[in-house]
Amino acid sequence: MARPRTFDEAQVLRAVRDQFWNKGYAATSMDDLMKVTGLGKGSLYGAFGDKHQLFLRIFDTYCVNSVESVRQALEGPDAGALERLRRYLLGAATASAGPSRRGCLVARGTAELSGQGATDVTDRALTAFQGIEAHFARCLEQAQRHGDVAAGADPRKLAAMLLAVFRGLEALGRAGMDEASLRGMVETALEGLPVSARRRR
Incomplete structure (x- = not known):
């Protein structure tokens, strides 16, 4: 059974949006996204996919x-x-x-x-x-x-x-x-x- 999410998805997406918006796509790394969201790489990939998929979601x-x-x-x-x-x-x-x-x-x-x-x-x-x-x-x-x-x-x-x-x-x-x-x-x-x-x- 999949573990339930323990984070606020809307809050995470706002943080991701602001990171891309302020720094741009190329200048934003997965480490940056982990830092602003407080989530690990596995959680980000599991919930939203890779960096490009995450960008498309907020875009x-x-x-x-x-x-x-x-x-x-x-x-x-x-x-x-x-x-x-x-x-x-x-x-x-x-x-x-x-x-x-x-x-x-x-x-x-x-x-x-x-x-x-x-x-x-x-x-x-x-x-x-x-x-x-x-x-x-x-x-x-x-x-x-x-x-x-x-x-x-x-x-x-x-x-x-x-x-x-x-x-x-x-x-x-x-x-x-x-x-x-x-x-x-x-x-x-x-x-x-x-x-x-x-x-x-």
Whole structure:
């Protein structure tokens, strides 16, 4: 009979996530993971598999949670959809200029592992980015119905542009760009959205 686990799985996975997030995949060893979790190698392997399987476990969860957080932030009635999108992107700009600047685990993991042919990581990342883009597009469709965005505009193309801005905020923030500049980028992108005749009047 297998011995019951004597550790808090959620707590262990949080410690593992933070280790990978702070130090990166390559710089994290099994010894590091044993140290931050307090578990022996046998316990880690038995519960989660090897280092790559453990990384995929926390990477999957992070991707799902990232998409869900966007959905929750943008969810609401047609009225105010554009303002919700604006608040979300400005919040991302502020966070990207924060003191920790450790960035997004999806972007960091993808950048590090894509060159090693880790398609299991890149496929998961692409699915997450497409999910975020879909929520942007849905919010823009709501803004169209409310009359804040021109009816003839393609919300999917606009969402793709905003996704590029959204992902660029992190890279520029980690490079040291200040908050005012990052927020200015968001405002400029939103001001460039095609407006409806009602808003032009």
